Amino acid sequence: MTPQPPENRDKDASRWSDLDRPPLNATALRRALLRPGSLWSSLDVVPVTGSTNTDLAARAGTLAEGAVLIAEEQSAGRGRLDRRWSAPPRSGLFLSVYLTPRVPHDRWGWLPLLTGVATASAIARSAGIDTALKWPNDLLVTVDGAERKAGGILAERAADGVVVGIGLNVSLTAEELPVPTAGSLALAGARNTDRDPLLRAVLRSLEQWYGAWQEANGDPAASRLQEAYTAGCATLGRSVRAELPGDESLQGEAVALDADGRLVLATADGVQRPVAAGDIIHLRPTGGEGGSAP
Template sequence: MTPSRWSDLDRPPLNAAALRRAVVTPGGLWTALDVVDATGSTNADLAARAARGAPEGAVLVAEEQTAGRGRLDRRWTAPARSGLFFSVLLRPGAAAADGAAPVPAERWGWLPLLAGVAVATALSRVGGVDTALKWPNDLLVTVDGGERKAGGILAERSGADAVVVGIGVNVSLRADELPVPTAASLALAGAAGTDRDPLLRAVLRSFADWYGAWRAADGDPAASRLQQTYAAGCATLGREVRAELPGGAELVGTAVAVDGDGRIVVAPSDGAAERALASGDIIHLTATG
């Protein structure tokens, strides 16, 4: 027998109609919001819609993802209704509805960092959980005094002018459901509440605010204050890190800045010149503070 959506009273289904009324408003960024019981990947589904001409601002939410992906094609799985699993369609390469010009493609790399800022600030405000960012796009919370990953972001280009941004956040995941010991959830981090409806509304509103400011500034991360805000919430800065680079190389040093292109700047431990990294896996080697 297929379990009912109400089989776990701690994990009620999202109210799609109420969410649409709250976030799909005239003149706002969000133009459509759909909730599906299950899908392989909201990013893949929304990219297909983008290819068919879906407008900017489409939001696709899944109660469960069976083939969710993170960076470097890592799998992202979680029990049904235990988190927020959704994607949004942005068209930064097209003129905005309010007349804003297309954003230069070289600045689109800021979109996953923008999403991180939007999600972290919303969860901290509404969920009551201090949320930090690990470059480039992991969401960190503190559980039992240790730093753990509670969510992640994956941005993928779709066609000439579109980007699909996927966001996954563990909300009510229990200790015995964690996929790895370094994972966490808002509940395990002591969240004030785990009702996903207000959390999703807050995240989408925060995202719309940051995206609007970024577009109005022609994608300039400094003029939109995105760069400063990201740096302020980035737990990677000031830490000794090991960067695992494409091709198998490694770099150990101190993360000293996030530059204007969204790259992490590392001062190597061997005294060599600082390097700005656009990609790679970052491992924190020292604790915060």
């Protein structure tokens, strides 16, 4: 075997510096997911980028539906309202997909909720842990008896479609968490933290739910999306305070998810008021029901 130049050895040492966190196998992922008739049309893995959502959105006019971009590390990952999302390299799944739904535009707001259902069900099957949904875009796991945010979803309009981003903490240790109230699959006791099968499970689940939703013309009831989200939503049944623009706040019990994906709050004066994800700045629990959602 020909000895490698020192600079190449240094690159390899850096690439494999954390043997518990090997890089994703892009070739194997493409072979498993880019099959005839599949939703997924391309799949790229990059070592680092600012934001996969930003990168895909910039290329949206030239992309086929089903483009997937995955980063081993994001230096400027974003959540709702441009909140920062950070994690060590190869410690999680950081990806975005480009979708062009062929359903009425007023039903596109279900896409982040659909992605939440798909991701939660994939994690349950492949990692063996329950994942709850905090409306509108958070994924929760239970760590030491408390609910912790382990992931989030961000959907943004781009060209003629939508870029949907998923960030999921997989192997983060307690010392690596960005805030003490965060969590990871490893801390929740996942039986599997191998990112390759986790990623395949998430994308296959997303393809299945997206296909059913499109076949139902975006109808959340007919596709059973509304039912599935309601069943997995930790927000329902709790007293919450919605912080709205203009220093307005609304407090009440979260009692339902309506046909538009809005959270319905029953207020103390007997009124049921729906609030949309786009109107929410913060959604905070006000009581101690069933643990503390972050």
